[in-house]
Amino acid sequence: MTETLWLRHPAACWTGNGANADNGLVVEGSRIRELVPAGHEPSCHYAHTFDASGHVLLPGLINTHHHFYQTLTRALPRALNKPLFPWLESLYPVWANLDDDAIHAATELALAELLLSGCTTAADHHYVFSQLIPRAIDVQVSAAKRMGARVTLTRGSMSFGELAGGLPPESVIEPEPVILSESARLIHAYHDPEPEALCRIALAPCSPFSVTPELMRDTAHLAEEHDVLLHTHLGETRDETDFCIQSHGQRPLEYLEDVGWLTPRTWLAHGIHFTDDEIRRIANSGTAVCHCPTSNMLLGSGHFRGCDMHRAGVRMGLGVDGSASNDGSNMIQEARQAMLMQKLTYGADQFSHLDALALATTGGAQLLGRPELGELAPGKQADLALFSLDDPRFSGHADPLAALLLCGAHRADHVMVGGGWKVRNGGLVDHDIHEIMARHKQAAERLIRRAAPA
DSSP states (O other): OOOEEEEEOOSEEOOSSSOOOTTEEEEETTEEEEEOOTTOOOSSOOSEEEEOTTEEEEEOEEEOOOOGGGGGGTTOGGGTTOOHHHHHHHHHHHHTTOOHHHHHHHHHHHHHHHHHTTEEEEEEEEOOOOSSOTTHHHHHHHHHHHHTOEEEEEEEEOOOOGGGTOSSOGGGOOOHHHHHHHHHHHHHHHOOOSTTOSEEEEEEEOOTTTSOHHHHHHHHHHHHHHTOOEEEEESOOHHHHHHHHHHHSSOHHHHHHHTTOOSTTEEEEEOOSOOHHHHHHHHHHTOEEEEOHHHHHHTTOOOOOHHHHHHHTOEEEEOOOOGGGTSOOOHHHHHHHHHHHHHHHHOTTSSOHHHHHHHHTHHHHHHTTOTTSSSOOTTSBOOEEEEEOOSGGGTTOSOHHHHHHHTTOOOOSEEEETTEEEEETTEESSSOHHHHHHHHHHHHHHHHHHSOOO
16 A cells, blocks of 8 residues: 655745645655645545654756766866856866766766755756767666656767867767767667656757757657657857857857757757847747756856746746856755846846746746646655755745745755655765765766866
């Protein structure tokens, strides 16, 4: 018999859908059985209780753009204080030395960090392949399964190198037939379309300046054939816009439409430099966009037009982006950054803490095609996070939900994925974080030693 658990008496509960769960909810197996309104007890039988008083209860946060491997190159001196193109050029020679052990360690560390921040689902964009890591996604699947988080692992690619006029060096580009055959293999091997899926695969050529139009078109056809999502970087910097005009005679969004990617199957990372008309075209096409505020600030890429996109009807999610352009993998902090950036861009009254929470939960679920995630409701997957307010930063608060973001929550107390606890009392349930960090630190040190001098 499946056991039931009542998470009772939270200090506050935000369901993501307006439903009242002020007295908590009941989890049965991997799903939410019942929401319990204020002043009520569950109508269904429950076998166990969990005292959630003193905690804010949220749907599990959803990270829709990351590069797990970049946790190995945080705060690297050769890459400091540079915009995107010089930043990439300084790091490509380092990333060319990635091996399977490094990928495994980075995936574990990134997912541990995300889980500890209340994130239960993450999309990773891995696009660096070489003779050392021809099957990096297989390694990521293994590491993600060990950590127990939900993932959408995207098979990235770079095929347009320096010799042909692209940005990446030849050491990290692949033949396009290999990219396509590997993409198909990964879908067959690991993609799970079921609602309770822990692992899904998407296809993700890196950017307009690192792949050919032919690969973009062929990848779109492959994604349609196998009914998986498409992902890429677009509209991140003015340099990218200039590159597209010079190389393709088109602005980035025109290029995207020309290669058959302006569809509901696609989500874009960054999406900063779009005109009003382009935002309308994105909305009308059903294409989604992921906001990466910290990365955009660190690289000086520009202001994301989130409120304009929302008014136009663009589907949007939130991403921490690569840890080398964020230097953190913390989703609750990223939600705070999004709130602050939109207030700075549009005004204090135009984007609230609740808007930021929606971006980090329901928005991400819609973007990734996961209607069973991102909100608390009967029948949904029991992915949730509880944040304690017992910390000096919260002392004196009057609104628990607002305090989470305004006072700067940075770590969840308890996190559940599919009805199973992954974080309890601020620590990982199934893993020793110090062992994960030790392996990760060793992998980072080996990677830097192997790298060519700056």
